[in-house]
Amino acid sequence: MTTSLTDKKTTYGVDIEDVRAAAKRIAPYAHITPIMTCATIDELAGRSVLFKCENFQKIGAFKFRGACNAIMGLPDDIAAKGVVTHSSGNHAQAVALAAKLRGIPAHIVMPNNSVVVKKNAVLGYGAKVYECEPNEQSRHEVGERVENETGATFVSPFDDPAIIAGQGTSALEFLDQTSDSGGRGLDAIITPIGGGGLISGTAITCSSLQPSMKIFGAEPKMADDAARSLAKGEFVPVENPQTIADGLRTSTGKYTWPIIRDHLAGITTVSEEDIVKAMRLVWERMKILIEPSSAVAVAAVLSPELKAIPGIDRIGIIISGGNVDIDHLPW
Amino acid sequence: MTTSLTDKKTTYGVDIEDVRAAAKRIAPYAHITPIMTCATIDELAGRSVLFKCENFQKIGAFKFRGACNAIMGLPDDIAAKGVVTHSSGNHAQAVALAAKLRGIPAHIVMPNNSVVVKKNAVLGYGAKVYECEPNEQSRHEVGERVENETGATFVSPFDDPAIIAGQGTSALEFLDQTSDSGGRGLDAIITPIGGGGLISGTAITCSSLQPSMKIFGAEPKMADDAARSLAKGEFVPVENPQTIADGLRTSTGKYTWPIIRDHLAGITTVSEEDIVKAMRLVWERMKILIEPSSAVAVAAVLSPELKAIPGIDRIGIIISGGNVDIDHLPW
Numbered sequence: 001m002t003t004s005l006t007d008k009k010t011t012y013g014v015d016i017e018d019v020r021a022a023a024k025r026i027a028p029y030a031h032i033t034p035i036m037t038c039a040t041i042d043e044l045a046g047r048s049v050l051f052k053c054e055n056f057q058k059i060g061a062f063k064f065r066g067a068c069n070a071i072m073g074l075p076d077d078i079a080a081k082g083v084v085t086h087s088s089g090n091h092a093q094a095v096a097l098a099a100k101l102r103g104i105p106a107h108i109v110m111p112n113n114s115v116v117v118k119k120n121a122v123l124g125y126g127a128k129v130y131e132c133e134p135n136e137q138s139r140h141e142v143g144e145r146v147e148n149e150t151g152a153t154f155v156s157p158f159d160d161p162a163i164i165a166g167q168g169t170s171a172l173e174f175l176d177q178t179s180d181s182g183g184r185g186l187d188a189i190i191t192p193i194g195g196g197g198l199i200s201g202t203a204i205t206c207s208s209l210q211p212s213m214k215i216f217g218a219e220p221k222m223a224d225d226a227a228r229s230l231a232k233g234e235f236v237p238v239e240n241p242q243t244i245a246d247g248l249r250t251s252t253g254k255y256t257w258p259i260i261r262d263h264l265a266g267i268t269t270v271s272e273e274d275i276v277k278a279m280r281l282v283w284e285r286m287k288i289l290i291e292p293s294s295a296v297a298v299a300a301v302l303s304p305e306l307k308a309i310p311g312i313d314r315i316g317i318i319i320s321g322g323n324v325d326i327d328h329l330p331w
Numbered sequence: 332m333t334t335s336l337t338d339k340k341t342t343y344g345v346d347i348e349d350v351r352a353a354a355k356r357i358a359p360y361a362h363i364t365p366i367m368t369c370a371t372i373d374e375l376a377g378r379s380v381l382f383k384c385e386n387f388q389k390i391g392a393f394k395f396r397g398a399c400n401a402i403m404g405l406p407d408d409i410a411a412k413g414v415v416t417h418s419s420g421n422h423a424q425a426v427a428l429a430a431k432l433r434g435i436p437a438h439i440v441m442p443n444n445s446v447v448v449k450k451n452a453v454l455g456y457g458a459k460v461y462e463c464e465p466n467e468q469s470r471h472e473v474g475e476r477v478e479n480e481t482g483a484t485f486v487s488p489f490d491d492p493a494i495i496a497g498q499g500t501s502a503l504e505f506l507d508q509t510s511d512s513g514g515r516g517l518d519a520i521i522t523p524i525g526g527g528g529l530i531s532g533t534a535i536t537c538s539s540l541q542p543s544m545k546i547f548g549a550e551p552k553m554a555d556d557a558a559r560s561l562a563k564g565e566f567v568p569v570e571n572p573q574t575i576a577d578g579l580r581t582s583t584g585k586y587t588w589p590i591i592r593d594h595l596a597g598i599t600t601v602s603e604e605d606i607v608k609a610m611r612l613v614w615e616r617m618k619i620l621i622e623p624s625s626a627v628a629v630a631a632v633l634s635p636e637l638k639a640i641p642g643i644d645r646i647g648i649i650i651s652g653g654n655v656d657i658d659h660l661p662w
Contacts, residue, residue: 288619289618
């Protein structure tokens with residue numbers, strides 16, 4: 001399906017101008033992350049693979065881009081009442097840091113079984129932590145109570161145009177960085193899919209600026225809701241997936257699913273074993289820490305399925321993050 | 332002590348022109364490694380710390396620079412007979428890869444208790460491996476036998492002007508990369524000291540190009556031979572040190588010791604505990620893999636001793652390498 005550039009704002013709630021505005025808004029706070037390559041991985045993938053290293057982003061993940069855009073974009077009087085979110089992972093830290101930079105309160109609802117180091121990271125940014133039971137209902141109850149008591153604005157982990165536009169700034173930078181040298185761009189791009197914020201921002205950006213580019217998603221076989229949704233042509237939720245890629249255990253949302261549906265050339269699913277193998281490979285060969293969610297996209301690029309697709313000489317991977325508990329590695 | 336620029340070749344066997352020639356010689360083969368920074372580490376160190384990331388160099392360590400310079404510099408007829416060295420670590424891989432790139436045989440003598448993964452890495456570059464007993468005598472015997480039988484040229488791990496010049500290319504790049512943007516250079520530079528190849532090349536380069544720069548070394552307290560040598564003013568060997576920083580268990584040599592003696596502003600020694608803490612800090616905060624030997628220099632920059640030295644706003648660290656056995660981490 002093709003959607004003309006001017007339609008995207010009406011159809012999806014977010015367009016390339018939102019991404020450009022986000023890039024400008026977060027520029028004083030976010031890192032321009034580097035591109036890396038690895039001869040060994042090029043050889044294994046059968047094509048040039050370019051890594052956009054969001055593991056080097058503030059808080060160690062792309063999530064800072066979206067949270068920063070959403071929080072910096074709030075009107076002063078609304079911002080003053082603070083922000084609230086629920087997350088036990090990178091989004092919690094992203095909201096906490098962005099709120100700190102804006103000088104407003106952050107309220108983070110976390111399950112009471114969260115890893116201590118993650119809770120401490122959020123506290124370290126000056127956020128207030130509220131514990132909930134580790135289930136959907138308790139999370140919502142506590143979240144709503146905090147919203148009502150404080151008047152804080154809810155910052156969605158992914159299903160919000162401001163978040164999607166913020167995540168799209170990584171692809172915007174990526175295109176800029178790869179077309180600069182020699183004028184040779186990317187033929188395809190791939191990101192992991194959890195809630196779909198990163199892939200949606202990437203899809204809006206790349207389809208607008210380089211419509212010929214193939215856009216792929218990657219999912220664990222154990223959390224393949226987006227792949228099943230795409231195959232069926234309608235939203236399929238994920239149910240309590242146990243994949244090691246903890247950032248990808250979420251279903252897509254009402255904003256992200258239509259963008260995924262209309263823009264992706266395909267979604268590659270990979271086994272838990274291949275995720276761990278890809279993670280090891282990147283650590284050992286590239287000397288960078290990537291988290292399991294990022295390794296999902298690397299495993300996809302190394303899969304026979306993706307390697308068999310012709311006409312792709314240069315593929316870009318957005319490495320979503322590098323937040324790993326180095327005391328508990330999966331090998 | 333000051334030595335005029337033109338003296339260095341006579342006094343030390345290597346000068347800045349050798350380093351420049353090395354840079355030109357290895358340019359087609361070696362990576363230009365990036366500079367990274369980390370706000371958390373700046374804060375802990377009390378000054379700006381710039382990381383020159385040789386963990387992203389070919390074979391994952393600066394050692395490729397020296398080996399490549401030595402091997403590419405051999406006359407054709409001598410090179411044709413191959414090269415030989417003894418090493419169980421990064422130098423073995425560096426020689427194996429440089430020889431492969433030159434298209435000549437590499438003979439590597441390794442102790443029979445070497446880690447299998449390191450032996451396989453060398454074999455993977457097409458080198459021939461000779462096992463010796465894990466002691467000095469056997470290593471020399473096997474090495475000499477291989478030299479005699481093959482006519483191969485010995486490539487020293489550190490104590491050779493061509494190796495020192497090659498290792499100096501990292502500092503040459505570092506100065507170039509840090510003076511480019513805004514014209515603000517480094518006030519000081521620090522590297523770990525094992526055999527002394529890296530610090531010697533760094534000292535020749537920095538003292539020639541920016542004589543006001545302070546040059547520091549870093550050593551494990553458990554292998555502090557260079558620090559003790561510097562304190563005493565004469566060469567002191569190290570004896571069977573058991574530090575976790577396996578790249579730094581060597582004494583300095585007849586070329587490297589005089590360069591160290593005449594150029595260093597000081598050598599900071601650090602505990603095993605501080606090495607592991609610094610290694611963790613870099614992994615977790617910077618998302619890059621560094622090996623214990625590199626963490627020694629990071630620990631030094633975070634030490635009260637180095638932090639107390641005034642007049643240093645910007646210090647550069649050469650991160651020597653990132654080759655770590657990720658199945659056996661020291662925490």
